Amino acid sequence: MSALLEVRGLRKSYGALAVTDGVDLDAVPGEIHALIGPNGAGKTTLISLIAGEVRPDGGTIRLAGTDVTHLPVHRRAQAGLARSFQITSVVPGFSARENVALALQGASGPSFRLLPMPGAERRRGEEAKALLARVGLADRAERPAAVLSHGEKRALELAMALALKPRLLLLDEPMAGTGPDEGRAMVDLIARLKADCAILLVEHDMDAVFRLADRVSVLVAGRVIASGAPEEVRADPAVRAAYLGDEA
Secondary structure (H helix, E strand, O other): OOOOEEEEEEEEEEOOEEEEEEEEEEEOOOOEEEEEOOOOOOHHHHHHHHHOOOOOOEEEEEEOOEEOOOOOHHHHHHOOEEEOOOOOOOOOOOEHHHHHHHHHHHHOOOOOOOOOOOOHHHHHHHHHHHHHHHOOOHHHOOOEHHHOOHHHHHHHHHHHHHOOOOOEEEEEOOOOOOOHHHHHHHHHHHHHHOOOOEEEEEOOOHHHHHHHOOEEEEEEOOEEEEEEOHHHHHHOHHHHHHHHHHHO
16 A cells, blocks of 8 residues: 655754654555654654644655645645644634534635625534534533533544544644543544544553554654564564663
8 A cells, every 4th residue: 555644864953953863754544653752752843844834954755645845734734634733722712513613614725705605604513513423522512612621622623633634644642631531532533533544643652552553663862763563663672772661
């Protein structure tokens, strides 16, 4: 199967510090590819480079065969890339449904109409409800975002990301701050989503990583030191020494 995401020789430095040092990485449709590594390894910078939020010093990023290395964030979104939890902010005073409807409106592009087209708002509302149901928030649709639990807000932000109909979804620590029950619900949700889009997952929760990932890459000091099936990576002596340690 051909890769949806192809990263080759990607480099980014801040002064003398190379935070992304010749990274090669890819993701294929229907796959969850987890990116792990110790704090300071450069995971967030790499995700930001792929998303278009940071400009690389060298290398290429291709999405579905198209070179997007120098395209802005919105052009990458149009090409099918979404970054969950950082695409847009949840509006606390809006209901969950209104937040997702707002994301849907943004995904449809700018409109110069003074009045909405007949039925457009109703259709967005129905689509918003469907997305909320998909992430397990059907019964929270009319609740203000401000009163949702932390895990529910994570799920809401994910529904807003899905409004872009992504081909590739970048998830940056989706389990952060969630309790055991909410964390399990998020793992189940992410597992279901890979049927619709490729997922590049950055996560510190190793239990979640090894439950979810089809493939794992380990980033240390800006370089990928290992990449492969989860059990292969777990058993790699260099990975154990650099990151997993006794937890492996």
